[in-house]
Amino acid sequence: MTSTAPALGRATGRAQPRDRRKLADNLTGWGFAGPATLIILGFSLIPMVWALALSFTDSDLMSSGRNVGLDNYRALVADPVFHQALRNTGLLLFCYLPASLAAGLLVAVLLNRRVRGIGFYRTCFLVPYIASATSAGLLMGYIFDRDFGLLNGMLVKVGLPAQGLLSSPSQAMLVLTAIFFWTRFGFTVVIYLAALQEINKEILEAAAIDGAGRWAVFRHVIVPSVRHMTVFLAIWGVIDVLQFFDLVMTTTKGGPANATVTIVYYIWQLAFTYFTAGYGAAVAYTLFAGTLLLVVTGLLVARRRGAMR
Amino acid sequence: MRISTVTAAVAATVLLAAGCGGGAKEQAGGPVEIVMWHGQEDASAKSVEKLVTRFNETHPDIRVKTTSGGVTADGMLPKITAALTSDAHPDIAYLYGSWAPNIARNPKTADLTEFVKDPGIRWDDFWASEREAVTVEGKVIGFPAVVDNMVVLYNAKLLAEAGLEPPGPDWTWDDFRAMARKTTDAKAGVFGATWAISGSEEAVWGLWPMLWQAGGDILTPDRKKAAFHGDAGLRALGLLRDMAITDKSLYLDSSPAEKGQKLFESGRLAFFMSGPWVLPDLQAAGLDYGVVPLPGTGGNHETISGPDNWVVFEHDERRVRASATFLAWLTAAEQQLQWMTDTGSLPIRASISELPGYQDYLKKYPGIDVISANLANAKRVRPPTTKYPRVSSFVADAIAKTLLGKADARAALTEAAAKTDAALAVPGS
Numbered sequence: 155m156t157s158t159a160p161a162l163g164r165a166t167g168r169a170q171p172r173d174r175r176k177l178a179d180n181l182t183g184w185g186f187a188g189p190a191t192l193i194i195l196g197f198s199l200i201p202m203v204w205a206l207a208l209s210f211t212d213s214d215l216m217s218s219g220r221n222v223g224l225d226n227y228r229a230l231v232a233d234p235v236f237h238q239a240l241r242n243t244g245l246l247l248f249c250y251l252p253a254s255l256a257a258g259l260l261v262a263v264l265l266n267r268r269v270r271g272i273g274f275y276r277t278c279f280l281v282p283y284i285a286s287a288t289s290a291g292l293l294m295g296y297i298f299d300r301d302f303g304l305l306n307g308m309l310v311k312v313g314l315p316a317q318g319l320l321s322s323p324s325q326a327m328l329v330l331t332a333i334f335f336w337t338r339f340g341f342t343v344v345i346y347l348a349a350l351q352e353i354n355k356e357i358l359e360a361a362a363i364d365g366a367g368r369w370a371v372f373r374h375v376i377v378p379s380v381r382h383m384t385v386f387l388a389i390w391g392v393i394d395v396l397q398f399f400d401l402v403m404t405t406t407k408g409g410p411a412n413a414t415v416t417i418v419y420y421i422w423q424l425a426f427t428y429f430t431a432g433y434g435a436a437v438a439y440t441l442f443a444g445t446l447l448l449v450v451t452g453l454l455v456a457r458r459r460g461a462m463r
Numbered sequence: 464m465r466i467s468t469v470t471a472a473v474a475a476t477v478l479l480a481a482g483c484g485g486g487a488k489e490q491a492g493g494p495v496e497i498v499m500w501h502g503q504e505d506a507s508a509k510s511v512e513k514l515v516t517r518f519n520e521t522h523p524d525i526r527v528k529t530t531s532g533g534v535t536a537d538g539m540l541p542k543i544t545a546a547l548t549s550d551a552h553p554d555i556a557y558l559y560g561s562w563a564p565n566i567a568r569n570p571k572t573a574d575l576t577e578f579v580k581d582p583g584i585r586w587d588d589f590w591a592s593e594r595e596a597v598t599v600e601g602k603v604i605g606f607p608a609v610v611d612n613m614v615v616l617y618n619a620k621l622l623a624e625a626g627l628e629p630p631g632p633d634w635t636w637d638d639f640r641a642m643a644r645k646t647t648d649a650k651a652g653v654f655g656a657t658w659a660i661s662g663s664e665e666a667v668w669g670l671w672p673m674l675w676q677a678g679g680d681i682l683t684p685d686r687k688k689a690a691f692h693g694d695a696g697l698r699a700l701g702l703l704r705d706m707a708i709t710d711k712s713l714y715l716d717s718s719p720a721e722k723g724q725k726l727f728e729s730g731r732l733a734f735f736m737s738g739p740w741v742l743p744d745l746q747a748a749g750l751d752y753g754v755v756p757l758p759g760t761g762g763n764h765e766t767i768s769g770p771d772n773w774v775v776f777e778h779d780e781r782r783v784r785a786s787a788t789f790l791a792w793l794t795a796a797e798q799q800l801q802w803m804t805d806t807g808s809l810p811i812r813a814s815i816s817e818l819p820g821y822q823d824y825l826k827k828y829p830g831i832d833v834i835s836a837n838l839a840n841a842k843r844v845r846p847p848t849t850k851y852p853r854v855s856s857f858v859a860d861a862i863a864k865t866l867l868g869k870a871d872a873r874a875a876l877t878e879a880a881a882k883t884d885a886a887l888a889v890p891g892s
Contacts, residue, residue, distance in 0.1 A: 214849070215544045216569040295718045302652060302726070321660065321717045323869060407719040409662030410863040426541045428853045429565045 209435035215425070219432055226436035236437060238412050239420040242327050246416070247395045249331045250338075255387060258342030263376065265343065266350045276347070283340030291404025294333045295320065298405075320406055323413040330414050333401055338394065342387055349383040350376070385456040389449050396445050417441050495525050495785040499773075500532025502539045502557040506743070510805035514798055518789060525785045532556060536771070547571055552776045554786045557608055560596035560770040561664075564849045567599035573775040575603045578787045588812045589794075592841050596770040599847065605774035606790040607811050611738040612768040612841045613672060614834050615639070615758070619751040621646050621653065621733040630755050632764070636673065639734070639758040640706055646733035647712040655712035656734040657723040658703060660863040665721075667855045668845075669736050670862065672767045673699035675843055676760035681854070682846050687887055689880035691858060692873075700865055700872040707866040715866055738769075739834045743807050746828075754830035756837050768841035800824065809835050850886055857882045 209226055213219030230236055265276050282290065297304045300321040310316055318325050353376065361371050399418040402408060408415040408423065415423075417437065424434035501511045508531060515529045532553065534542045540562055546552040547569055558566060566572055579586045586594065593607035615630070622629055625646045630638060643655025659665040670691075671681060679695025682688065690696075707713040714732065716723050727735040728748040735741075736757070745752050756764045773793070775786045792798065796815045802808060803815070807828045810816060816835075825832050845851055861875035870878075 214565060214568065215548060216565055295722070299718070299722075301654070301714055302731070318867075321715050321867065323864075323867065326717070404719070406717055407661045407663050409666075409859070410660045410715075410717055410867060411860045411869065412662065423856075426544070428856070429849055 205435045205438060208432055209439050211432040212430075213432040214429040215431040216429065222432070226433045227440070229433065230436055230440060235412055235415060235420060236417075239415045239417045242414060243396060243398065243416045245327055246331050246334065246398060247392065249328070250335055250395060251388065251391045254335060254339065254342050254391060255384060258339065258387070259346050259377070259380065259384075261339075262343050262346035262350055263372065265347055276343075279343045280340040282337050283344075285337070287337065287400035288404050290333065290337050291401045294336075294401075295405050298329050298333075321410060323411050326406060326410060326413045330401060330405065333405070334395075334398065337401070338391075342391075345383055345387055346380060349380040353379045385452070389452055392448050392452065393445060396441060396448075494523060495781050497525065497527055497554040497782050497785050497789065499527055499529040499555040499789075500534075500539065500543075500553045500557065501529055502532055502534060502536040504531070504535055507806045507808075510802050513805075514793060514801065518792055522789075522792075525789060527789055547776070554778060554782050555605070555773050555775055555790065558605075558772055558774045560772055561845060561851060563596060563599050563604060563772060563774070564847050564851070566774055567602060567604050568849070569776075571776050572604050573777045573783045573786070575605065575775060575783075575787050576601070578784075579603050579606075581791075584791050585812075585814070588796075588814050590770075590811065590813070590838060590841075592768050592844050593770040593811060595847075596844055597772045597774075605772045606787075606794050607770055608773045608794075609771040610768060610809050610811050610838065610841075611740065611770075612766045612809075612834065612837050613669065613736055613738055613757060614766070614837055615755050616727065616735045616737060616741065616745070616830075617753050617755065618727065618730060618733050619753050621730065625733070629753050630758075632756055633762070634755065634758050636702055636758045636760060640702060640710065640712075643706060643712040643734060644710040647710065649711065652731055654714035654726075654732055655706070655710070656736070657714040657716050657726065657732055658707065658862070658866060659716045659723070660859075660866055661717050661719050662856065662859045662863060663719065664852075664855050664859070666859040666862050668767055668769070670696075670699055670703075670858070671845065672757055672765050673702070673760070675765045675767075676757075676763045682848075682883075682887070686846055686848050689854070689883035689887075691883075692876035692880040696876055697872050700862065700876060703862070704865050704868075704872055708868050713866065739807060739809050739828075739831060742828050742830060752830070754833040756833065756840060764837075764840050765842055766837055766840045768838070768844065770844070807831065809838065848887075853886045854883050857886075 208219075210221060210223060211219035212222050212226075261279065265272065265279070269275075296302070298319045300306060300316070300319050303319060306316040306319065319329050320326050357375060357379075358371060361375050366374065397418055398416045399422065402414055402416055402419045403422075406414045408419050418441070421434045421437050421441070424437060425431040499515070501508065503511055512529060515527050518525075519527055532539060532542055536557055536559065539556060539558055543552065543556050543558065543566075552571060578584075589607050590610060593610050597603060597605050597607055617629060619629060622642070625642075627642055627645060630642065639656075645655075647653060647655045658669070674680070674691060674695045677695035677698060679693050679699075680690045683690050703713065707715060714723070714726065723732065723735060724737065724741055724744065726732045727741075728745060728750055730750070757766050758764070773790050775783060775790070777783055794811065796812055796818060799811055799815055800818050800820050803810060804820070804824045804827060809831070810821075815821060825835075846854075848854075857879040858876075861870075861879040864870040865872050865875045
């Protein structure tokens with residue numbers, strides 16, 4: 155402050171036009187950035203702070219609620235449904251992520267060729283990603299129905315026993331994982347396809363001249379070349395899985411017997427079905443912390459291995 | 464040039480901020496404007512909008528603006544919660560009766576207790592269960608909107624094919640089980656009946672009348688402990704388990720999309736437990752259906768009803784008064800008969816049946832007379848406690864586990880009762 159004061163004093167003399175211009179530049183800058191800043195503040199940061207405050211109360215969003223300190227977080231530790239939601243979401247992550255990355259890259263390699271009708275094949279893989287979760291959920295509800303579903307109909311026709319599918323507490327989450335995979339797969343493929351097209355043809359040719367077979371090219375040229383996209387897709391996948399909600403809402407509503415309750419679905423139930431918004435906010439913040447931890451760990455590992463620049 | 468760009472950008476920012484923060488101003492003179500979120504779709508939305516137009520034409524001092532609220536009735540709760548938090552709430556909203564105890568906790572919920580004492584409103588003309596559903600701890604928070612109750616619909620053709628007579632009004636749960644077993648044909652993909660196992664209220668509300676008929680209850684009278692795991696509950700869930708596992712006559716519906724109704728419409732279910740709102744759809748599907756009250760226990764055919772409310776929220780005194788005046792008009796017998804004829808809803812007042820147009824309404828919806836008469840069998844409502852949604856989810860889990868054969872009725876209900884007792888023991892809310 156003391157150092158700028160004399161400068162300002164001098165500015166009233168000769169330097170005035172330059173400072174005014176600087177001010178005008180600043181204002182112009184804020185004029186452009188202001189609306190966006192306000193929107194981010196209004197729709198992201200303020201709600202986040204508000205939700206954090208909410209997580210220390212027993213608010214039901216109807217009345218103001220009392221301050222309960224860390225009680226919501228303590229309750230969470232002993233909540234069996236929360237544990238179930240963690241297990242369900244964890245199972246989804248464990249089954250979905252590796253499979254999605256491996257299959258995505260393989261299919262992208264297959265689609266990265268000059269074949270007649272390639273545009274059509276590429277479109278086929280992207281369509282499920284574009285379809286709305288509601289329609290996908292309702293459609294899959296009919297395919298994976300225990301008694302009237304298409305899948306069980308086919309199983310019985312070829313002489314296999316009918317499965318419990320969405321009506322079975324032990325199978326429902328796996329079925330949901332398959333549906334999730336189907337709706338997200340197009341995105342993984344498109345990103346990998348873009349990365350594959352970035353690979354310099356000369357490198358591939360050089361590898362071929364050096365005598366590398368198809369597998370060796372894939373293993374030693376293609377996989378390392380797209381690893382930055384693999385990191386991106388892995389992080390994106392983690393976030394996507396941890397936020398999983400829409401298909402649960404449209405296929406099972408968390409049933410049967412909580413077999414498909416995911417963390418975000420549980421948050422929704424707590425806030426809008428059970429009127430325990432404060433507790434819901436505590437679960438949401440725990441999820442936020444968990445996601446942050448996973449993503450940051452992932453990024454650090456990737457950086458150490460040199461997969462990121 | 465540069466200065467004008469800056470000015471424009473700053474002005475835009477300021478305008479944006481002002482636009483976001485613009486609150487509701489108190490109206491000074493002229494007609495009182497009130498806003499209603501009706502949450503209706505299709506024919507019901509058209510009917511309520513028609514009535515509102517008629518009200519605005521005949522009442523120059525009040526102007527009702529109505530929209531669906533941007534959601535259906537199912538989605539109204541999150542929407543109204545957000546609106547109340549940001550002071551953007553309507554004067555009137557359509558809300559399920561089971562939400563009333565929670566809604567009433569908001570200080571912006573209006574108190575119409577004095578208003579409904581006006582003899583012109585004929586408050587006693589509404590059914591008792593409706594008045595109970597819109598009154599929370601002695602405070603009237605709105606007006607009854609819609610009432611319904613649970614009946615059994617049957618597919619006449621499927622029953623005839625199985626060589627069965629349609630059930631009479633004095634049938635029992637054992638009759639229900641036997642008839643469901645006889646109509647089930649696994650090869651043809653036909654089930655006797657269906658039960659929801661999706662973990663939400665649909666799974667639970669059919670169990671309560673079975674429980675009540677046998678002398679049981681959901682909670683103890685002081686609402687501090689579970690009571691559903693007594694003998695009545697065990698027998699009710701045991702019967703359903705026998706149907707699902709021994710007879711395989713229950714289709715277990717794990718979808719939230721009301722698949723049961725579609726299956727019934729397409730002739731794959733012999734019986735369907737539901738309410739009056741499905742009648743227009745069944746007619747549209749051209750189904751040959753019949754309607755009977757629920758099966759009974761020892762001659763008791765008690766059913767369950769879910770009254771929905773028009774809840775009033777406060778802005779200022781004038782608007783609350785105008786809202787109450789409008790609702791008194793909307794829920795009066797003549798307007799209600801119009802609404803019932805348009806939508807197939809049930810009468811919310813006893814006096815409606817005395818109107819000359821009532822017979823035409825009965826003719827328009829075959830079977831509605833049975834459902835309307837069944838209102839007399841709706842004696843109790845679900846416990847008016849803020850914890851009910853939680854209790855319901857515990858019991859829904861117990862039902863799913865039992866019907867899927869993962870637990871027996873006693874173990875499942877005992878576990879649900881323990882969770883319920885724990886939830887009810889938490890003070891507050």
